[in-house]
Amino acid sequence: MKNVLIVGATSAIAISCARIWASEKASFFLIGRDPSKLQQTADDLKVLGATAVHTCILDLNDFNQHEEALDECFSLMDTVDITLIAHGTLPDQSECERDVAVALHEFSSNGLSVISLLTLLANRMVMQASGTIAVISSVAGDRGRPSNYLYGTAKAAVSVFCEGLRARLFKSGVHVLTIKPGFVDTPMTKGLSLPGLLVVSPEKIAQCINKGITKKSNTIYAPGFWFFIMMIIKTIPEFIFKKMNL
Amino acid sequence: MVDTLSSWGRYPAFPQTPHFTHWRGDLSDDLSDLASSYGSTLPYGQGRSYGDSCFAKTDHVLQTAYLNRFISFNRETGVIVAESGVTLEQVLSLVIPCGWFLPVTPGTKFVSLGGAIANDVHGKNHHVRGTFGRHVLSFNIVRSDGQKITCSLQENSELFSATIGGLGLTGVIESVELQLIPISSSKIDSSTIRFGSLNEFFSLSDEFDSKNEYSVAWVDCHVKGSSTGRGVYMTGNHSDSGDLTVNVKRKMSVPFTFPFSAINKMSLPLLNSGYYHLHKAKPQQAVINYEPFFYPLDRIEHWNRAYGRAGFQQYQCVIPENNAESAMHELLAAIASTGSGSFLAVMKRCGDIVSPGMISFPMPGLSLALDFPQSSSLNSTLFPRFDTIVREAGGRLYPAKDAHMSGEDFRTFYPDWKKVEKLRDPALCSRFWQRVIS
Numbered sequence: 001m002k003n004v005l006i007v008g009a010t011s012a013i014a015i016s017c018a019r020i021w022a023s024e025k026a027s028f029f030l031i032g033r034d035p036s037k038l039q040q041t042a043d044d045l046k047v048l049g050a051t052a053v054h055t056c057i058l059d060l061n062d063f064n065q066h067e068e069a070l071d072e073c074f075s076l077m078d079t080v081d082i083t084l085i086a087h088g089t090l091p092d093q094s095e096c097e098r099d100v101a102v103a104l105h106e107f108s109s110n111g112l113s114v115i116s117l118l119t120l121l122a123n124r125m126v127m128q129a130s131g132t133i134a135v136i137s138s139v140a141g142d143r144g145r146p147s148n149y150l151y152g153t154a155k156a157a158v159s160v161f162c163e164g165l166r167a168r169l170f171k172s173g174v175h176v177l178t179i180k181p182g183f184v185d186t187p188m189t190k191g192l193s194l195p196g197l198l199v200v201s202p203e204k205i206a207q208c209i210n211k212g213i214t215k216k217s218n219t220i221y222a223p224g225f226w227f228f229i230m231m232i233i234k235t236i237p238e239f240i241f242k243k244m245n246l
Numbered sequence: 247m248v249d250t251l252s253s254w255g256r257y258p259a260f261p262q263t264p265h266f267t268h269w270r271g272d273l274s275d276d277l278s279d280l281a282s283s284y285g286s287t288l289p290y291g292q293g294r295s296y297g298d299s300c301f302a303k304t305d306h307v308l309q310t311a312y313l314n315r316f317i318s319f320n321r322e323t324g325v326i327v328a329e330s331g332v333t334l335e336q337v338l339s340l341v342i343p344c345g346w347f348l349p350v351t352p353g354t355k356f357v358s359l360g361g362a363i364a365n366d367v368h369g370k371n372h373h374v375r376g377t378f379g380r381h382v383l384s385f386n387i388v389r390s391d392g393q394k395i396t397c398s399l400q401e402n403s404e405l406f407s408a409t410i411g412g413l414g415l416t417g418v419i420e421s422v423e424l425q426l427i428p429i430s431s432s433k434i435d436s437s438t439i440r441f442g443s444l445n446e447f448f449s450l451s452d453e454f455d456s457k458n459e460y461s462v463a464w465v466d467c468h469v470k471g472s473s474t475g476r477g478v479y480m481t482g483n484h485s486d487s488g489d490l491t492v493n494v495k496r497k498m499s500v501p502f503t504f505p506f507s508a509i510n511k512m513s514l515p516l517l518n519s520g521y522y523h524l525h526k527a528k529p530q531q532a533v534i535n536y537e538p539f540f541y542p543l544d545r546i547e548h549w550n551r552a553y554g555r556a557g558f559q560q561y562q563c564v565i566p567e568n569n570a571e572s573a574m575h576e577l578l579a580a581i582a583s584t585g586s587g588s589f590l591a592v593m594k595r596c597g598d599i600v601s602p603g604m605i606s607f608p609m610p611g612l613s614l615a616l617d618f619p620q621s622s623s624l625n626s627t628l629f630p631r632f633d634t635i636v637r638e639a640g641g642r643l644y645p646a647k648d649a650h651m652s653g654e655d656f657r658t659f660y661p662d663w664k665k666v667e668k669l670r671d672p673a674l675c676s677r678f679w680q681r682v683i684s
Binding site: 012036037040041043044047048187190196 | 249266268269270271312315316317318319328340
């Protein structure tokens, strides 16, 4: 039976992953901000077969609380087999351009909070010398686009941080998986006009993540076809890219 | 991502814009937001209603597909509580391994719990268990004035009865408490018997319905004369022993909408006759999985696309026991004479168990469901002919399948519509309701 820690447990992708693990009778430590949503998620997982579900209410921008939350998790579970870092927001780019405070706050939510958590978490995982840390980054971190480069910047930071962490933890038997989803049909993307053919369900992303964890992949695009899309986008020379309205 | 939604029959064409709701706590705000932006809306689950009963008057629907969490499941008592967007498929996957099954299931598992209540669906066991609504212990409903009301037979019983079969008009169902039935195996002991005429069907049904949990018949609506109403009678019971396993079969799919209907005057007689002769004249017994027994069409994803771009209409009526045989003869003769008949022609003897629903469809008697590829002659000539037969026999039509019923007929068939209208949430209205009550 797996022990699973999920940060941002009420996000659509996290819930879909958790449902897979719940049916395999996993035990959970769920971290989230909204007590009611966290409780509803916990109830659902219990019905679906979870052995135990602990919840922890936390505003992830309150970095001082990170250590305590992780302490609680590791005291309840002797080993953590899977950690999924799934929290995030989708900033309003134009607001980030007008207001520095908004920009920095969003960078903190999507970037700094992940760095803080992963730093504390990595040391605990090294102690147990096993397990996987799966981190949801984004295809948006592969290239800075005018329409959402604040989000992209934070995700780029997360991707590079994970790359370094992966190499560091590899020697101690801890695996780090970077997940780069494309467009996903979730509450976070509610109201955006996205190209229908490229949008997939959170359940599909969850299958990709679960497979990536099992196969100990390093970086996965979810679904896999984004690898090819991003390969093309990454090769567009800057002098053309800057003229494109992406 | 803002793809529009249609109904299962894809007729009439009123593309619906979905507005998603994700959390129980947000439901009230989402409902009032929609009401203030568009005037009114309608909850939309899986879109398995055939006609226009799942269309909002404003064409802006409140999509409950993401309201799909379980809340509790008592493995000892078989009582399950879940959000209204949970599908019957989700319920089955969870409960079968624990030895429980749906008390009543329609012919597809891709419907939501909310939809099953709103249409008070029935199944092959109507003669012994009545409609779905009879097994609903309680539900919570959210109204546009911000109230959340718990309804059951004991508590707010009027709203409970108006909501069961109430076509989603009395509020948005947030969560449902349902009593399941125990099973010892996920297998079904089934038997099939061919019958040569309507008369033979009635004697089979009289003899075997009461001895079996499930019974249904398929009827060949292409033959005339003395074999009118020939078909295949099927019964089934949950097996006493065996595994409790959820079938996960790879699904086939109709990948695109056919340019014209594959079910047409050329293919239908062949399909019908072929299916009839596929079954041996002698009774056949078999132990089969629950999936092919209850949900044969669920194996083919998007089967409605085979009816082409114009879509199709289903005609489902129920005729009271006294007039059932004669009216059914007339209906089948009318179909056979036009040659436009249906492949999916299903007959089911409904029992006398009363539903709590005010405007629930079934009544003691014989129900007939037929699918027709859409053409303008359906609403202008064929259906009016059927309607006359049904009306004169004292029967009625099923709103969940309907795209043509006249307002006058609806109000005659369902005299309690006024009570539902009185309890209707002012922020909810469907194209169907607008059509039949004005």
